[in-house]
Amino acid sequence: MLAALCSCGEYQKAQKSRDFEYKFAYAKKAFEQKRYAQASTLLKECITVFKGTQKAEESLYLLGMSEYENKDYYSAGTYFKMYYTRYPRGKYAELARFYCGYGYYLDSPEAQLDQTGTLTAIEELNGFLEYFPQSDRVRQAQQAVFDLQDKLTLKQLQNAQLYYNLGTYMGNNYESAIIVAQNAVKDYPYSKYKEDLEMLVLKSKFQEANLSIDERKIDRFREVLDEYYNFTNNYPESKYTDEANNILKITQKYVKD
Numbered sequence: 025m026l027a028a029l030c031s032c033g034e035y036q037k038a039q040k041s042r043d044f045e046y047k048f049a050y051a052k053k054a055f056e057q058k059r060y061a062q063a064s065t066l067l068k069e070c071i072t073v074f075k076g077t078q079k080a081e082e083s084l085y086l087l088g089m090s091e092y093e094n095k096d097y098y099s100a101g102t103y104f105k106m107y108y109t110r111y112p113r114g115k116y117a118e119l120a121r122f123y124c125g126y127g128y129y130l131d132s133p134e135a136q137l138d139q140t141g142t143l144t145a146i147e148e149l150n151g152f153l154e155y156f157p158q159s160d161r162v163r164q165a166q167q168a169v170f171d172l173q174d175k176l177t178l179k180q181l182q183n184a185q186l187y188y189n190l191g192t193y194m195g196n197n198y199e200s201a202i203i204v205a206q207n208a209v210k211d212y213p214y215s216k217y218k219e220d221l222e223m224l225v226l227k228s229k230f231q232e233a234n235l236s237i238d239e240r241k242i243d244r245f246r247e248v249l250d251e252y253y254n255f256t257n258n259y260p261e262s263k264y265t266d267e268a269n270n271i272l273k274i275t276q277k278y279v280k281d
Contacts, residue, residue, distance in 0.1 A: 034050065035050070035054070035059075035062050038050035038051070038066060039065070039066065044069070044070060044073045044074065047066050047069065047070060048066070048067075048070045048074070048079060048083065050066060051063045051066035051067045051070060051083070051086065052086065054066070055086055055089070055090055058093070060090040060091075060093045060094045061090075061094060063086065063087075063090040064087060064090040064091055064094065067083045067084075067086055067087040067090060068087060070083040071083040071084050071087060081107075081110075081111050081114055081115065081116070082115075082116075084103060084106060084107045084110070084111075085104075085107050085114075085115075085116040085119070085120060087103050088100050088101075088103035088104040088106075088107060088120060088123065088124075089123070091103060092104075092123055092127050095130075097127035097128060097130055097131035098127075098128075098131060100123065100124070100127045101124045101127050101128050101144075101148070104120040104121070104123055104124035104127070105120075105124055105148075107120040108120045108121050108124070117155075118152075118155075118156045118159055118161075121148070121151060121152040121155060121156065122152050122156075122159070122161050122165060124148045124152075125145055125147075125148030125149035125150075125151070125152050125165065125168070126149070126164070126165070126168060128141060128144050128145035128148055128149075129145040129149065129168040129171070129172060131145075132145050132172060132175060135175050135176075135178040135179045135182060136179070136182060139175070139176055139179055142172050142175055142176060143176075145168070145172055146169055146172050146173070149165045149168055149169050149172075150169065152165055153165055153166065153169075170214075173212050173215060174212075174215050174216055174217065176211075176212065177208050177211075177212040177215040177216075177217045177218075177221070178217055180204055180205070180207070180208035180211075180212075180221070181205070181208065181217050181220055181221055181224070183204050184200075184201045184202075184204040184205040184208070184221065184224050185201070185224065187200040187201035187204060187228075188201040188224060188227065188228055188231075191231070192235065196232070198228040198229075198231045198232045198235075199228075199232065201224060201225075201228040202225050202228045202229065202232075205221040205222070205224045205225045205228070206221075206225060208221050209221050209222060209225075219258075219259050219262060219263075219264070222254075222255050222258065222259075223255065223262070223264045223267070223268070225251060226248070226251045226252060226255050226268060226271065227267075227271070229244070229247055229248050229251050230248050230271045230274075230275070232244055233245045233247065233248050233275070233278075234274070241278055242278055242279060245275050245278040245279045246279050248271065248275045248279075249272075249275050249276075249279050252268060252271060252272050252275065255268055256268060
């Protein structure tokens with residue numbers, strides 16, 4: 025308790041001080057002791073006063089790291105981007121670019137929410153990978169990009185599933201499900217959700233064929249048959265094998281192999 029009170033007293037002294045060398049030194053000490061909120065408050069003053077000096081550069085980077093460690097990833101990203109824009113060849117440029125993107129990655133929303141933040145994270149991480157392809161953090165950044173792309177794919181899968189569930193409500197929603205799912209496969213060909221998307225295409229085409237007028241049924245079921253073989257060739261041991269085979273049995277009533 026006494027140590028905490030002393031620390032608080034020192035911090036208040038640093039806050040009130042007009043000696044910015046002292047303020048900066050205390051901010052660095054607070055950062056090292058994981059008192060990131062204190063460090064952040066003091067560093068915001070330091071970056072202005074030390075403008076044009078090496079300490080301004082270090083202050084800006086430490087400010088970004090303070091916000092990052094406080095899990096305020098949006099603010100951290102703002103300061104990191106400010107850093108690598110001002111100091112593109114600076115001492116901390118590699119770390120600033122990495123933590124900018126990785127912070128946005130950690131802050132990326134759930135798939136059902138707006139994915140603007142996810143797209144920003146991908147953009148920043150790709151920027152890091154472009155500028156620092158030899159970095160020790162490349163693998164971590166690449167994995168983060170893959171995870172974010174999977175989140176975007178899941179978003180599309182959920183949208184396609186919603187169309188599928190709507191069926192023929194106010195129009196042919198199966199066609200919309202097919203378009204969304206196929207576009208997702210095209211955009212993210214290595215996603216872990218690719219199998220789910222391709223199965224949804226098969227199911228949607230089957231529903232379209234099943235509901236078609238007699239004049240179009242055979243042609244539609246031919247498309248289903250093609251889609252079935254495409255799916256089973258891609259996923260010979262799929263978790264959807266039984267469902268796909270049931271579709272085949274009905275399809276074969278209209279079209280022979």
